[in-house]
Amino acid sequence: MPLIAFYILGAIVALSAVLVVAARNPVHSVLWLICAFFTSAGLLVLIGAEFLAMLLVVVYVGAVAVLFLFVVMMLDVDFVELKQGFQNYVVSGAAIALILFAEIGVIAASIGPGSNATMDPSPGADTNAEAIGAVLYTDYLLLFQLAGLILLIAMIGAIVLTLRGRPRAKRQNIAEQTGRKRKDAVELRDVRPGEGV
DSSP states (O other): OHHHHHHHHHHHHHHHHHHHHHOSSHHHHHHHHHHHHHHHHHHHHHTTOHHHHHHIIIIIIIIIIHHHHHHHHHSOOOHHHHHHTGGGGHHHHHHHHHHHHHHHHHHHHHTSTTSOOOOOSSTTSSSHHHHHHHHHTTTTHHHHHHHHHHHHHHHHHHHHHHOOOOTTOOOOOHHHHHTOOHHHHOOOOOOOTTOOO
């Protein structure tokens, strides 16, 4: 039964990955990418890495893919103009794809049926969450912090790219807000009894 589920999920992941690249509409590409992430999470559950599956769904589907979707929908990118230069990169793209498939083939041959490689998602720990936590926060703590800084910079870059001026939109002027005087912010009125403001 797990082997049948693996083949079904693997076929869906491969088809979704092809449709991410082949879809003409960029919004459809992002939706196929979300489908690929979900089915990849299913593959991770099959090998016993439930923490990584949950992380894939929460981080990539919940944050990265939704960010891609918002950026694609908010930016007025001329995709027709971008696709006109596609033929210039076909040869280099095909070469990179062949290299990636060769790497996958080498890895598949090294962990094939006759090899002694084991897929233990939690070596020496009760769960894979404990194994990942022990490695991540001891051996790779500095790299983990650097990855967080890189993600922060990427988030700031996405905000800067999507923040553009519109003629009738109201924008905050931070310098004006912090530099205002009391007489500009407070107005005293002498209200007489029985009269409104």
